[in-house]
Amino acid sequence: MKKTIVIIEDEKEILGSLQFILERNDFTVYPYVSAEEFFSANPRPENCVYLVDWNLPGIKGIDIIRTIRLKDKISPVFMISAYIKPEQIIEGLQSGADDYITKPFNYEELLVRIGNAHAKVSSLQDNLMNVGLKLIPEAHAVMKDGVTVNLTSREFIIFNHLYKNDTVVATRDELINQFDKDMEMTSRNIDVHIFSLRKKMAKIRIGIETVWGTGYKIVL
Numbered sequence: 001m002k003k004t005i006v007i008i009e010d011e012k013e014i015l016g017s018l019q020f021i022l023e024r025n026d027f028t029v030y031p032y033v034s035a036e037e038f039f040s041a042n043p044r045p046e047n048c049v050y051l052v053d054w055n056l057p058g059i060k061g062i063d064i065i066r067t068i069r070l071k072d073k074i075s076p077v078f079m080i081s082a083y084i085k086p087e088q089i090i091e092g093l094q095s096g097a098d099d100y101i102t103k104p105f106n107y108e109e110l111l112v113r114i115g116n117a118h119a120k121v122s123s124l125q126d127n128l129m130n131v132g133l134k135l136i137p138e139a140h141a142v143m144k145d146g147v148t149v150n151l152t153s154r155e156f157i158i159f160n161h162l163y164k165n166d167t168v169v170a171t172r173d174e175l176i177n178q179f180d181k182d183m184e185m186t187s188r189n190i191d192v193h194i195f196s197l198r199k200k201m202a203k204i205r206i207g208i209e210t211v212w213g214t215g216y217k218i219v220l
Contacts, residue, residue: 003027003118004048008038008064009080010056014103018051021107025115035059039067047075049118054081054092062095069096071150073139076117080105133206133220135160144204154179155197158190162208162218171215 003026009015010033019029030045032038034056050068054061065077079097081088092100098117101110134143140156142149151159161178162170172187179185194216198208207219 002047004030004045005051005114006030006032006038006045006048007051008032008035008056008061009051009053010034011053014053017107018110021111022114025111027114035061035064038064046072049114049121050075050077051114052077052079052097054079054083062092065095065097073141074121074136076114076121078110078114078117133163133204135163142201142204142206144206147204149200149203151197151200152193154183154185154189155193155200158193159197159201159218162216166218166220169211169214169217174215 005022005027007015007018007022007029009018009031012033015031015033019031022029027049030041030048032041036058038044039059050065052061052064056064061079061081065079068075068077076099077097078099078101079092079095080101080103081092082103083089083092084102089100089102099113101113135141135156136143136148137156137160140151140153142151142156142159157178158175161175172190175190176185176187194208194210201208209217209219211217
């Protein structure tokens, strides 16, 4: 994993200082002064460390983190904020941040925290690369030979069951039973999710075979 970091901070003095220190420590830095600037970036950086200020103009940092976490459950995310009340810190962490840094902060201490977080996630990603098929429940994702396929939570539940029982055919009723009753799954829902799964799994050369009159079976 390259040493890449996204900083979203509207205080230009802080932004400049962070960029200077991180670049001196071999990070590639992508600085943004607002959520709008970050979301309009094309291409937007991926697989990086995020450092996000809470109190931004327009879209707040806490909402940026929630948006990041919809698709990325692995990358380290740090929230920086002048809010110091316990309930505010808890809210910041509950949004999906891995760490909460209160202002004013010590730049050297922050650098150590960022370095440690990068090392951990880099080790995790290295272990997942080029070692066959891996399921990542926290991210609702499947990785094969270094290629990641992101699934919806329902697609992941279905695929996970098919994968764990790859030698047998799973009936529609069996797949429905993998879901909580309040999710109101039907045979038609299962068929729709299987259709979507087939398209996504084709990217990593995994098939889902229809066994007529019975159900579905995974083809690895």
